[in-house]
Amino acid sequence: MTRPLRLGVLGLASIARRRMLPAMAACPDVQLTALASRDVSAAERAAAQYGCQAAPDYTALLARPDVDAVYVPLPAALHAAWTRAALDAGKHVLAEKPTTTNAAETRALLSLARTRGLVLAENVMFLHHAQHATVQRLVRDGAIGELRSFAAQFSIPGLPDDDIRHRPELGGGALADVGVYPLRAALHLLGADLDVVGAALTHGAGRQVETAGGVLLQSATGVTAHLTFGLDHAYRSWYELCGSTGRLVVDHAFTPPADHAPVLRIERGTGSEELHLPPDDQVTNTLTAFAAAVRTPRQHPEPDPMVLRQAELLDAVRHRAVVHHARPATAHHAARHPA
Numbered sequence: 001m002t003r004p005l006r007l008g009v010l011g012l013a014s015i016a017r018r019r020m021l022p023a024m025a026a027c028p029d030v031q032l033t034a035l036a037s038r039d040v041s042a043a044e045r046a047a048a049q050y051g052c053q054a055a056p057d058y059t060a061l062l063a064r065p066d067v068d069a070v071y072v073p074l075p076a077a078l079h080a081a082w083t084r085a086a087l088d089a090g091k092h093v094l095a096e097k098p099t100t101t102n103a104a105e106t107r108a109l110l111s112l113a114r115t116r117g118l119v120l121a122e123n124v125m126f127l128h129h130a131q132h133a134t135v136q137r138l139v140r141d142g143a144i145g146e147l148r149s150f151a152a153q154f155s156i157p158g159l160p161d162d163d164i165r166h167r168p169e170l171g172g173g174a175l176a177d178v179g180v181y182p183l184r185a186a187l188h189l190l191g192a193d194l195d196v197v198g199a200a201l202t203h204g205a206g207r208q209v210e211t212a213g214g215v216l217l218q219s220a221t222g223v224t225a226h227l228t229f230g231l232d233h234a235y236r237s238w239y240e241l242c243g244s245t246g247r248l249v250v251d252h253a254f255t256p257p258a259d260h261a262p263v264l265r266i267e268r269g270t271g272s273e274e275l276h277l278p279p280d281d282q283v284t285n286t287l288t289a290f291a292a293a294v295r296t297p298r299q300h301p302e303p304d305p306m307v308l309r310q311a312e313l314l315d316a317v318r319h320r321a322v323v324h325h326a327r328p329a330t331a332h333h334a335a336r337h338p339a
């Protein structure tokens with residue numbers, strides 16, 4: 001029997017504590033061997049909880065011979081340096097999304113990983129949920145006719161002022177944090193041949209980063225994709241594919257819990273239909289896929305080309321976007337309605 005992939009974790013991030021560490025503990029394909037935090041006592045407590053070792057710091061974790069691969073759930077701006085350090089230490093890497101904050105760094109790291117014969121994967125977990133393969137099959141089989149357009153939204157309610165997403169020096173901002181989900185969904189379902197034709201970003205009042213945005217993409221065959229994202233919104237997590245004869249809607253598209261039973265809705269002129277699918281655990285599937293990629297014997301592992309394309313499109317959005325800076329509500333009101 002193959003030995004489980006021995007994992008180390010850099011930082012006790014919220015996403016690590018809430019979703020990844022429990023999934024690692026339950027997944028037979030991986031074994032959590034060590035974790036590190038800037039707070040050594042927090043690392044020791046978590047290590048005791050998960051029956052693994054606490055490394056005194058991130059660098060010490062990377063030096064451990066009992067760690068084959070590292071999960072990097074740090075703020076986005078720190079991903080590049082620690083991913084590079086992990087690759088230099090000979091570790092495979094599962095980096096949180098986005099892999100880095102720009103396409104040049106992402107390209108360089110993907111190339112470094114390939115040269116060193118290491119896997120560098122990005123933790124976009126919804127891709128590993130079976131509901132999207134069903135969607136792809138339905139579209140391919142003509143369930144909605146010829147594909148015309150795609151729309152998607154990922155938005156979450158307001159966060160504390162000091163959240164990493166509000167801090168530009170840590171790579172914050174709605175585009176990289178939540179915008180990647182509808183963007184990656186467009187790439188996954190429409191293909192890599194998409195270009196940015198318009199974008200708008202809004203900095204919420206008093207924020208130093210964009211907290212909302214919209215993007216319009218177009219494929220070489222004229223299919224359009226309209227993406228919406230935000231950090232101070234009602235929770236929304238859906239996409240819709242619209243074809244010549246019908247539309248297909250997926251709710252709970254991006255972060256469904258493992259016990260969620262998906263319902264795909266297909267609406268046509270002749271009526272609507274609901275497809276009930278079994279629950280699927282995208283977190284465990286992601287870990288299993290990462291372990292399998294590491295185990296596949298290849299001299300130069302080929303990275304997922306969509307990781308780089310996504311980074312290029314994020315750059316293109318930043319470059320093209322019309323940026324609006326919202327004023328504090330009272331000042332805005334006063335400006336619109338002078339006394």
Ligand SMILES: NC(=O)c1ccc[n+]([C@@H]2O[C@H](COP(=O)([O-])OP(=O)(O)OC[C@H]3O[C@@H](n4cnc5c(N)ncnc54)[C@H](OP(=O)(O)O)[C@@H]3O)[C@@H](O)[C@H]2O)c1
Nearest residue numbers: 011012013014015037038039073074075076096097123164
């Ligand atoms: N794939 C997903 O579903 C998903 C979901 C949510 C978030 N994410 C991604 O995961 C990453 C972390 O997000 P999060 O919400 O979990 O963030 P978070 O709770 O703020 O965690 C970030 C961690 O990074 C470490 N860190 C090191 N230097 C830091 C610094 N200067 N400032 C702040 N933290 C620092 C800290 O760990 P220690 O103090 O323990 O060292 C901290 O707990 C982001 O890239 C985000 O986009 C992914």
